[in-house]
């Protein structure tokens with residue numbers, strides 16, 4: 087049982103505040119991913135929890151006990167970094183066994199623990215090798231094995247697969263997930279890769295410039311982003327956003343993308359999302375490419391648009407549609423729009439529409 091809690095954590099490097107009042111509770115066995123752009127404070131947060139970095143304000147609690155004044159070695163937390171940091175002169179077996187040397191375990195117990203973890207990580211046949219004879223993926227498996235072998239209270243991982251090539255990263259991602267499902271253990275994982283975050287996390291913690299933006303399951307942050315930053319950081323391709331004007335005429339309301347030609351407006355059912363705050367400026371509409379419906383024939387609610395660029399991705403295409411000055415990305419069936427320059431018709435699915443305050447970026451409605 088390991089819970090980790092951050093209460094009002096703050097950290098400065100000189101004049102620069104890199105963690106700003108961070109509050110977060112991580113439950114036992116939870117897989118938490120800290121996600122954000124480079125420099126947003128993820129690593130500093132992780133190092134603060136591990137005890138490799140001091141914090142300036144606030145509390146870090148492990149199982150309810152404040153640990154911010156405890157040395158790293160006394161916190162019983164294991165850490166895996168992007169660089170594998172294995173001992174080159176030791177075999178895989180010796181590398182994994184190393185953290186157990188300082189314990190009172192007998193040789194037989196150490197042997198059992200090493201072989202057990204090697205089996206889980208599928209590296210049993212590599213135990214006699216030196217790190218120089220391992221692939222990048224295997225090296226990282228060994229590093230994870232070494233971190234886990236002493237059954238730490240929690241596992242912290244800082245971009246552990248960031249240095250691997252794309253295919254291996256995908257493989258290792260699945261492996262880390264499998265390991266977590268099998269083994270349990272409270273895990274905090276740092277990455278700037280939103281796909282990795284979505285694939286691994288029970289909950290994602292999105293940070294920007296030292297400030298926590300949103301905490302939620304992958305589905306929550308994808309479907310209900312709390313602000314424009316999250317909306318555009320999570321999801322690939324990126325969510326379409328456009329400043330819009332909501333106008334009412336003849337009792338019916340419309341959402342007009344700014345820069346769109348005269349008479350170009352989406353008749354909106356979308357308005358119900360605005361909770362009566364319609365007819366206002368300063369709104370940004372967000373809609374993911376899968377929320378843009380495209381068809382060949384004219385139909386009620388569909389607007390004529392021109393296909394500008396088509397990206398065929400195998401299972402589907404991403405099509406850039408031109409609406410006046412605006413570009414709208416749509417996800418279509420593969421080959422549905424044949425050529426750039428084709429005229430098609432597009433509609434926004436109200437169920438996929440998000441509104442944000444253009445000034446603050448905060449979700450509206």
Ligand SMILES: Nc1ncnc2c1ncn2[C@@H]1O[C@H](COP(=O)(O)OP(=O)(O)OP(=O)(O)O)[C@@H](O)[C@H]1O
Pocket residue numbers: 099104122123124125126127128129130131278
């Ligand atoms: N020891 C240090 N001294 C001064 N500034 C630091 C130090 N460590 C980190 N920083 C700064 O603190 C900010 C947060 O860094 P941090 O490494 O936590 O970000 P990150 O989100 O993990 O980014 P990355 O993915 O690039 O590691 C950055 O602006 C960084 O330059």
